[in-house]
Amino acid sequence: MKTFILGRTKEEVLGLLREKEIKTVALGERKICLTRIGEEYFAFEQNCPHRKANLGQGYINNFQEIICPLHAYRFDLKSGKVSNANCPDLQVFKTQISDNGLKIFI
Numbered sequence: 647m648k649t650f651i652l653g654r655t656k657e658e659v660l661g662l663l664r665e666k667e668i669k670t671v672a673l674g675e676r677k678i679c680l681t682r683i684g685e686e687y688f689a690f691e692q693n694c695p696h697r698k699a700n701l702g703q704g705y706i707n708n709f710q711e712i713i714c715p716l717h718a719y720r721f722d723l724k725s726g727k728v729s730n731a732n733c734p735d736l737q738v739f740k741t742q743i744s745d746n747g748l749k750i751f752i
């Protein structure tokens with residue numbers, strides 16, 4: 647497992663990511679998506695496990711789910727579980743916010 651750190655302070659990370667905005671970041675050789683709801687941060691794979699649509703173009707609903715832009719499958723941001731379809735779950739990554747930035751464990 648690798649650990650990546652985004653930003654240098656809590657405030658900086660907060661400023662990098664608006665509420666429910668989805669940002670795609672390159673971490674090493676991999677691209678992942680990040681989003682924030684309140685002070686909770688979520689990281690997940692960029693490509694939908696259904697047909698590989700870019701989840702960076704999806705949106706976040708009020709139930710802590712990412713909705714795929716292609717067929718509207720919904721995935722829980724914490725567990726990655728798909729909630730309205732039959733396809734593999736989304737890969738999600740642990741995050742940890744601290745005074746030294748946002749850690750993402752991949």
Ligand code: FES
Pocket residue numbers: 694695696697698699714715716717718719
């Ligand atoms: S590609 Fe994401 S739901 Fe079909």
